[in-house]
Amino acid sequence: MWCLFTPTNIHHHHTRKKQQDKNPEESGIQFPTLAGKLEMELGAINLSSPLSPSALRIQFIEALIEKLSGSSPSKPERKMETSGIVLVAGATGGVGRRAVNILRKKGFPVRVLVVGDITKESTLVPEYFKGVRRVINAVSVIVGPKEGDTPDRQKYSQIKGDSPEKVEYIGMKNLINAVKGSVGLQNGKILFGFEGNSFKEMTWGALDDVVMGGVSESTFQIDRNGGENGGPTGLFKGVVSTANNGGFSSIRTKNLPTAEDLSAYDGLELRLKGDGRRYKLIVRTSRDWDTVGYTAGFDTVGNQWQTVRIPFSSLKPIFRARTVSDAPPFDPSNVVSLQLMFSKFEYDGKLNPTFVEGPFQLPLSSIRAYLKEPITPRFVHVGSAGVTRPERPGLDLSKQPPAVRLNKELDFILTYKLKGEDLIRESGIPYTIVRPCALTEEPAGADLIFDQGDNITGKISREEVAQICVAALESPYATGKTFEVKSVIPFSQPFTVDPENPPPEKDYDVYFKTLKDGITGKEILEQDPVPV
Numbered sequence: 001m002w003c004l005f006t007p008t009n010i011h012h013h014h015t016r017k018k019q020q021d022k023n024p025e026e027s028g029i030q031f032p033t034l035a036g037k038l039e040m041e042l043g044a045i046n047l048s049s050p051l052s053p054s055a056l057r058i059q060f061i062e063a064l065i066e067k068l069s070g071s072s073p074s075k076p077e078r079k080m081e082t083s084g085i086v087l088v089a090g091a092t093g094g095v096g097r098r099a100v101n102i103l104r105k106k107g108f109p110v111r112v113l114v115v116g117d118i119t120k121e122s123t124l125v126p127e128y129f130k131g132v133r134r135v136i137n138a139v140s141v142i143v144g145p146k147e148g149d150t151p152d153r154q155k156y157s158q159i160k161g162d163s164p165e166k167v168e169y170i171g172m173k174n175l176i177n178a179v180k181g182s183v184g185l186q187n188g189k190i191l192f193g194f195e196g197n198s199f200k201e202m203t204w205g206a207l208d209d210v211v212m213g214g215v216s217e218s219t220f221q222i223d224r225n226g227g228e229n230g231g232p233t234g235l236f237k238g239v240v241s242t243a244n245n246g247g248f249s250s251i252r253t254k255n256l257p258t259a260e261d262l263s264a265y266d267g268l269e270l271r272l273k274g275d276g277r278r279y280k281l282i283v284r285t286s287r288d289w290d291t292v293g294y295t296a297g298f299d300t301v302g303n304q305w306q307t308v309r310i311p312f313s314s315l316k317p318i319f320r321a322r323t324v325s326d327a328p329p330f331d332p333s334n335v336v337s338l339q340l341m342f343s344k345f346e347y348d349g350k351l352n353p354t355f356v357e358g359p360f361q362l363p364l365s366s367i368r369a370y371l372k373e374p375i376t377p378r379f380v381h382v383g384s385a386g387v388t389r390p391e392r393p394g395l396d397l398s399k400q401p402p403a404v405r406l407n408k409e410l411d412f413i414l415t416y417k418l419k420g421e422d423l424i425r426e427s428g429i430p431y432t433i434v435r436p437c438a439l440t441e442e443p444a445g446a447d448l449i450f451d452q453g454d455n456i457t458g459k460i461s462r463e464e465v466a467q468i469c470v471a472a473l474e475s476p477y478a479t480g481k482t483f484e485v486k487s488v489i490p491f492s493q494p495f496t497v498d499p500e501n502p503p504p505e506k507d508y509d510v511y512f513k514t515l516k517d518g519i520t521g522k523e524i525l526e527q528d529p530v531p532v
Helices: 034-039 053-069 094-105 164-183 413-426 462-473 522-526
Strands: 085-089 110-113 132-137 142-144 158-160 189-195 198-200 204-206 217-223 233-240 248-253 267-274 278-284 293-299 304-311 316-319 337-343 358-370 379-382 431-436 438-440 448-451 459-461 481-487
Touching (some): 085 094, 094 110, 094 132, 094 462, 132 164, 132 462, 164 413, 189 233, 204 217, 217 248, 233 248, 233 337, 267 278, 293 304, 337 358, 379 413, 379 462, 413 431, 431 462, 438 462, 459 462, 462 481
Parallel strands (some): 085 110, 085 132, 132 379, 438 459, 459 481
Antiparallel strands (some): 142 158, 189 358, 204 248, 217 233, 233 358, 248 337, 267 304, 267 358, 278 337, 293 316, 448 481
16 A cells, blocks of 8 residues: 555656756756665664554665655754644655655654655555644656657657656645645634634533522623624523522533644634633543533633633643642643633632623624734645646746646646645645755755746755755744745756855745745736737
8 A cells, every 4th residue: 555665756856867967957866776775774664663564664664764764753953943744755765865864863853754655645645644733745757758868858758657637636636635734724624603604503502500509600602793893603602600509600511523733833812802800711632521621711801702822731730729739741642622711710729810690791703712923834835846837828838847848748837846845735724835946966055046927947966955845944033924935056066065165054034034925927818919
């Protein structure tokens, strides 16, 4: 079921040629057969461990990547702040392999996929993506010369392996569906409420102080006209009393049929209309009824719609209004139920300073999990310059790279690359799309040109592209951007680096800050034709 690392499924970006060929527009890496080399390396994998086949395969791939990259995750050159695993798809290709190497040196935990994985949806089992928080996708269809090709590559028009549609479009769809739940959505994950014309329902029930002899009462209902813009909203309302030693009203959801995995997110966001009082949100990770609730209090502003954000880090383990000091940390991957409470009591003997007996109501339009700001990319994709050009009116194809001129002969390679990009942009995942010009084996370090609109041609090293991808993962300035990139060095001039005097490390934020949202190069294609 899982694809092994063989020369037929190791992908390379753009058109390919032997390493010694001089044309950087067609350069690439030819990998030797790996089976013999790795036959003696399998001692690094514990084949006797009681793991599933997919988990064993993860061990195999990560051991392989360590051999390919020549790096060790145990010896990072500079430990960086990390949050979860970075998945590199296309990890045996020129850019992907280098990205793995850079990530490991920086101390990031890495997991890998190859092109054959994403083209088969059945192989993308949820277990493989557990803990994945960010993705670098360097998967690309393989292009190579036909039999009897000429030295100047006049017959350079053969797709090797899976088709562009299967790799660039269907494969992208499979990958996005596989990682969406683990990397998170820019606008968050709705748990309850109204979003557009849709409604995400949760079943709420009253849980008041009558369970301990009190007389308070509450309910939860849908107010069809009480929403922010005159539309529907949820409404938590009731009457709270301290009679009979009572003093709280609450509503609690039924246990969810399947626990919500919110581990990609940073907290819960409530959109509500305040009444100036202080409430509690209680989140449970156990299906037991009388158990620890992870709790945070929040204040509201009277008669005003507001957004309340409750970081998961602020949730305290509380049981019957007392802090449980030895409780396990809150686990956002296993949210079973939610509870809203208005109470006289805080916890550990403290009182709610805003508590007043009598009626109350709290309109609640939505609850969603959120990503904290500034939001950084969760999906960095290595595409290709030129993807919008085959259909561009008035373009002189003779001045364009081979892939643009031969798009139809190459099974519409750029057309499907663009369709794959569109899937990313429409997915809701925070993304960056990097469109390199022709890839070379030259070192990184040349001065760069970042551009938008899909107009430039040129060359850039695979090492530089890998560095850009890793930098984008941590830059909020790269979020939601699509851009092309090349070096300032012309094709005719080789770029070399003096090992004794290497160029300084780049601050890629300088480039990312110049980019704008919404520019893809498709704008020209979507313009209305000029009437004649």
